[in-house]
Amino acid sequence: MSDRSTHWDNVYATKGEAEVSWFQNSPATSLAMIRAANPDRAAAIIDIGGGASRLVDALLLDGYRDVAVLDLSANALDAAKKRIGAAASRVDWIVADATTWRPTKAYDLWHDRAAFHFLTDSGDRTAYIERLRSAVAPGGHVIIATFALDGPEKCSGLPVQRHDSASLAAELGPGFELVETRNEAHHTPWNSTQAFQFSRFRRHS
Numbered sequence: 001m002s003d004r005s006t007h008w009d010n011v012y013a014t015k016g017e018a019e020v021s022w023f024q025n026s027p028a029t030s031l032a033m034i035r036a037a038n039p040d041r042a043a044a045i046i047d048i049g050g051g052a053s054r055l056v057d058a059l060l061l062d063g064y065r066d067v068a069v070l071d072l073s074a075n076a077l078d079a080a081k082k083r084i085g086a087a088a089s090r091v092d093w094i095v096a097d098a099t100t101w102r103p104t105k106a107y108d109l110w111h112d113r114a115a116f117h118f119l120t121d122s123g124d125r126t127a128y129i130e131r132l133r134s135a136v137a138p139g140g141h142v143i144i145a146t147f148a149l150d151g152p153e154k155c156s157g158l159p160v161q162r163h164d165s166a167s168l169a170a171e172l173g174p175g176f177e178l179v180e181t182r183n184e185a186h187h188t189p190w191n192s193t194q195a196f197q198f199s200r201f202r203r204h205s
């Protein structure tokens with residue numbers, strides 16, 4: 001196991017769902033941006049670094065039928081599966097590192113909340129974007145949520161790279177057009193506030 005997956009498996013083995021700073025009872029901004037990007041419930045959606053997030057529950061409840069969750073922590077995905085119960089069989093669960101994973105199908109929507117910002121090494125970011133570019137279908141959408149430029153410098157004890165829509169556009173490179181950006185003050189379970197930005201891009205057809 002890599003240092004990265006050891007860190008995250010340990011987090012999910014030792015902390016309950018609402019004991020992590022990124023916990024959201026309702027991933028409302030993500031869901032609203034996904035609906036805006038792709039109202040077609042047959043759209044292929046992947047949540048990168050989805051962890052134990054409740055986004056997958058919300059997507060299934062909303063009628064999306066082709067949902068994948070990728071995370072490098074098997075413990076995280078096991079926690080989500082356990083919570084969801086029988087409906088978990090309708091989800092494609094992928095244990096992989098987003099910087100080395102080899103996508104086997106095309107996705108209409110790529111969502112990432114608070115995983116990309118851990119890539120502080122430019123080589124890792126390049127590797128992640130290569131995977132994204134090979135996985136996102138022409139005309140597909142990319143939603144990346146990170147700590148904003150005025151957000152925290154660390155998450156889960158690890159340093160992060162903060163972003164805005166311009167830095168994300170530069171990371172994505174040519175062929176993607178910014179559609180919208182939303183700022184969000186995320187309230188942690190212990191009621192501190194973290195500045196997030198959510199940017200949505202559309203890949204040219």
Ligand SMILES: C[S@@+](CC[C@H](N)C(=O)[O-])C[C@H]1O[C@@H](n2cnc3c(N)ncnc32)[C@H](O)[C@@H]1O
Nearest residue numbers: 008022049050051053071072097098113114115
């Ligand atoms: C801060 S948590 C956010 C989880 C979830 N997206 C949410 O909003 O609740 C970051 C997640 O990214 C995962 N992660 C970190 N680096 C990753 C990588 N290189 N590849 C895949 N997953 C990664 C971690 O295991 C963890 O579940």
